[in-house]
Amino acid sequence: MALVFSALRVLLGLFFSVCGVVKVTDRIAGDVYQQMKSQFVQFADVFPLKEFGYKPDPIWYLETVGWVELVAGFLLAFGPQLLQEISNFVLTVIMIGAIYTLLVLKEPVSMCAPATVCLGLLLLLNIRGRDRGSKAKFE
Known part of the structure; x- marks a missing residue:
């Protein structure tokens, strides 16, 4: 089972x-990439911190999310356990933000499905990681 995870x-x-x-x-x-650029214009309009007076530049927002996904994804796949756990958390926050953004924009459920599936898999890995850590403490 560990191999599957x-x-x-x-x-x-x-x-x-x-x-x-x-x-x-x-x-x-x-x-x-061009489609993403146009979507991130909309995403910046409903950015969660907009309520506090911060609206990111759409291109900057796109590149930041891209670099975070790139690095965190690589560390999730190949990093040491601590960095895997941190990357999992960071990617979980990004997926929650993506789902929030799509819901605020009233996108169809089919648009939310990929982010929701990814969030579920990240949470599954997180739960599995915690189970593995707690077993080690008791053995």
């Missing part, structure tokens, strides 16, 4: 890394 962690980490690369550069998938 390790494989899930690596695959999910690589998925986030690829998603991050697509947000950072237009050389991988130019049309997807």
